[in-house]
Amino acid sequence: SQQGEEDPQALSIQEGENATMNCSYKTSINNLQWYRQNSGRGLVHLILIRSNEREKHSGRLRVTLDTSKKSSSLLITASRAADTASYFCATGTASKLTFGTGTRLQVTL
C-alpha cells in the first residue's frame, strides 16, 4: 500500500517559475524523504527531513513538514528544463520507507 499521496498528480510550469508539490500521509512517521525520477531512470534522493524538523533547504529545494497535518511540501525555486521529472515523497517509520504516488513536473522553455 502507498502511504503518501502527492498533489497535484501533474504540474506544468515555465522555466524560471517556482514549483510546489504536496505530500499527505496517514500514519506517524520518523522522517520524510523526497526523490526525483527522470524518465527511464532510477530514483535519486533529494532531501530528508526528520519528524522534529519543520523546514529544510538544499540549493533550490525547500521542504516543509507539518506533522500535525500529516503533510509535507517540496518547493523548487527558479525551475529549469532539467527539473522535468517525477517527484516522489517517501515516508519513513523505524524500519520501512514507503513511497507515494508521485507528481509529474514538466518545465517548458
Next chain:
Amino acid sequence: EAGVAQSPRYKIIEKRQSVAFWCNPISGHATLYWYQQILGQGPKLLIQFQNNGVVDDSQLPKDRFSAERLKGVDSTLKIQPAKLEDSAVYLCASSFGTGADQPQHFGDGTRLSIL
C-alpha cells in the same frame, strides 16, 4: 563511486515463462532492496536484505517470486511463472545502513514486459 548496477535493462517474455534480474549494489552498502514500480505509480517494496539476511519480504508474492543475496553483495530476483500483472519496472536500491532514515541509491531498473 560506482552506482547500483542492474541487468538486463529490458526483458520481454510470455506469460508462464520465468525471468531473473541481477543487481550489484554500491560497494560497502549492507542493505539491498528490490522494488516493483508499475507504470504511473511509486515503487513498492518487494524485499529488503541486510547483508545476506532477509529483513522484510511481507509484500513479496512468494508463490512466484524469489530473491537471494547469498554472499551479502549482489542479488538476484526471479519470477516463475510470470503473469501479465507482473509487467513493471523492477528497481534495485542499496543503502549504507538499515534504518528508514538512510538515503537509498537506485539503479536504473529492468523494464519487464509480459506478452
